[in-house]
């Protein structure tokens with residue numbers, strides 16, 4: 001990874017948590033000991049756990065992220081949560097376009113683009129997820145697919161905003177399957193993403209954007225993944241629910 005940047009390690013708890021779980025998790029996490037890494041650490045719990053974790057994080061260096069946000073700022077949109085609400089809970093980052101949202105909630109690349117804009121309107125840093133299915137990989141279409149995801153998602157973003165993006169490469173065949181991409185596979189795709197960003201935006205902006213890998217990250221593979229040039233952080237799902245495993249990943 002680029003030694004100029006702090007690694008960014010993001011925990012995505014998905015639909016796991018609840019206030020009592022969150023507070024127990026935090027106590028157990030703190031009991032692991034001091035953090036030995038310089039990483040920036042972001043926890044993305046369900047919306048309903050944000051307020052209590054915001055208070056509980058006051059004496060820690062942990063930051064808060066959300067797993068989703070509304071494309072709208074306000075209005076008659078039942079069930080939505082706006083970026084402004086997230087700011088009030090101390091949220092700094094927001095995951096946008098996770099493959100589970102694309103698959104189960106039919107979020108299109110255009111909706112992802114709107115959510116990125118909504119995040120930036122509230123000074124939230126979007127963590128934009130991209131990645132291919134196994135069928136696309138086997139057909140040799142990985143980069144065509146990801147470039148199209150990025151092209152639509154990033155259209156209309158000014159360079160000043162784009163430099164605050166985080167892009168997570170999460171191959172769908174690696175999410176929750178226990179089968180991570182090899183460090184070389186992650187590096188290969190992230191390098192191509194960086195090259196594409198250089199052309200689509202410009203080189204200085206592309207170099208400022210932080211690139212993460214996600215998909216079956218665990219204690220045993222975190223260090224090798226982070227040792228790659230273009231892997232500047234990790235998006236951790238399942239393993240982040242276990243405070244001990246997550247602590248070990250951070251110290252990897």
Ligand code: PGA
Pocket residue numbers: 012170174175176177178214215216217235236237238239
């Ligand atoms: P996983 O999930 O680590 O459980 O594979 C990663 C993610 O979906 O962000």
